[in-house]
Amino acid sequence: MDENELSKLMAQLNEWNMRFLYQTCVDALVDTEALEYITPAQCDTLLAAFPLGIRIKFIGKLMKTWSTDKDSQINVSTCTNNNRDGHLKLAVQGTTAVNIDKPVLSLCEVLESSYQGCLVLDHFKKWFLNDASRTILVDIVIKTAIKEKINMTVKVDEEMADQIIAAFPSEVKDYYFMRDGPKAPKGKLYAKYHNVIRSLKSGGLIEKTKNTVKPMNSGSQTKHFEDETNIDHLLNSLKHDNCTFNEIEVIWAATVNNRLNSIRKSQNSLSTELVEDLNEGNVLTENSRDCYVFYLLHALLVPTSKKTTRDDKGRKSLIKYSIRDSQQSFIIFAESSAQAEDIIARKKDQPQPLISLVLAELDM
Numbered sequence: 001m002d003e004n005e006l007s008k009l010m011a012q013l014n015e016w017n018m019r020f021l022y023q024t025c026v027d028a029l030v031d032t033e034a035l036e037y038i039t040p041a042q043c044d045t046l047l048a049a050f051p052l053g054i055r056i057k058f059i060g061k062l063m064k065t066w067s068t069d070k071d072s073q074i075n076v077s078t079c080t081n082n083n084r085d086g087h088l089k090l091a092v093q094g095t096t097a098v099n100i101d102k103p104v105l106s107l108c109e110v111l112e113s114s115y116q117g118c119l120v121l122d123h124f125k126k127w128f129l130n131d132a133s134r135t136i137l138v139d140i141v142i143k144t145a146i147k148e149k150i151n152m153t154v155k156v157d158e159e160m161a162d163q164i165i166a167a168f169p170s171e172v173k174d175y176y177f178m179r180d181g182p183k184a185p186k187g188k189l190y191a192k193y194h195n196v197i198r199s200l201k202s203g204g205l206i207e208k209t210k211n212t213v214k215p216m217n218s219g220s221q222t223k224h225f226e227d228e229t230n231i232d233h234l235l236n237s238l239k240h241d242n243c244t245f246n247e248i249e250v251i252w253a254a255t256v257n258n259r260l261n262s263i264r265k266s267q268n269s270l271s272t273e274l275v276e277d278l279n280e281g282n283v284l285t286e287n288s289r290d291c292y293v294f295y296l297l298h299a300l301l302v303p304t305s306k307k308t309t310r311d312d313k314g315r316k317s318l319i320k321y322s323i324r325d326s327q328q329s330f331i332i333f334a335e336s337s338a339q340a341e342d343i344i345a346r347k348k349d350q351p352q353p354l355i356s357l358v359l360a361e362l363d364m
Helices: 003-015 019-027 032-037 040-046 052-067 107-112 115-126 131-147 154-167 188-202 232-240 245-254 256-267 270-280 286-300 323-330 337-348
Strands: 080-082 087-092 096-101 178-180 183-186 306-310 316-320
Touching: 003 019, 003 032, 040 052, 107 115, 107 131, 107 154, 115 131, 131 154, 131 188, 154 183, 154 188, 183 188, 232 245, 245 256, 270 286, 286 323
Parallel strands: none
Antiparallel strands: 080 087, 087 096, 178 183, 306 316
16 A cells, blocks of 8 residues: 555544554555445454453444445436436446446336335435345346346346446445356356246246247158358357357357257268269269169168167167168278278278179269
8 A cells, every 4th residue: 555545544544543553554564445335244244352352342333434425326226217318327436427328227217116126225324235135136136137027148147247336336346246257157147048048938937939940741841941141150169169158049049040050061972963963964984873873772761770788897889870881881881992902901801791882983
């Protein structure tokens, strides 16, 4: 602390007739600004070495001094909404005013419309918020958000935490909301909202999120969905970033058509492309045509064989072969003759016999 702050601290303690606490405050780095936010529990910690009577007097002097300044701080009960310019005007320090964008959920309106909210305001005028008051405050905010069908996103949570800190300067923002890097945020607001929503869904009181994308049948595979524009950054964020659940929901909803086209494209497998080549007469030789036909037979004669294996610990696992497994067991795809020979050499060492082999050059 600088000389100016030390002088202010000494003057404040002299006013309280508690100059003997000067060195204790200096050692704990408690200046006049810290005294504005200190709680009774923190006062007990600061003055743990002093008798109970000294602690009682210190807290009494502290509350008496700062209670006279409460009227010049933000008065939540008189916050007014300026509807003409769409901004929320808050009176600060009794003389200045700041305009901020109107929040999705106004703390002023929430507390004023609730009997418990008014009790919290009255308690704060006389004392600092305690744990019970904080719990009630969070409960009121979350219940109002759910009633108004407001989605408490990360942005809304942080906005509400800022309103709480502005209205109750002695509070700590991290208690209500705290970002944790790429992980989900922490804090009572975020946790309370998602716990309540989860309970309501499990109890059947609100509908669970349903997947509205219908499975595409053979008749709908040809349908094309118009891709959304400028979504590369969203797709990259979804693939590489540790997004929160709410952020994933937003990105998921913004990339529906792109995802549907990807599914359609994946369903149009190599088998579909080969059928189109045959129908369009793009097969040049008879050997190539035979290769196409034998490859496509596996898509018609769906494999049903299964295999049970055991690992080194004796646990069973069931292997069910797919159409692709059946196709790859019959035809070898290689980019060169040398690569094909290597694959053949490896297959010779396997217990499954190499029955037939077709070598063909496919330009696809």
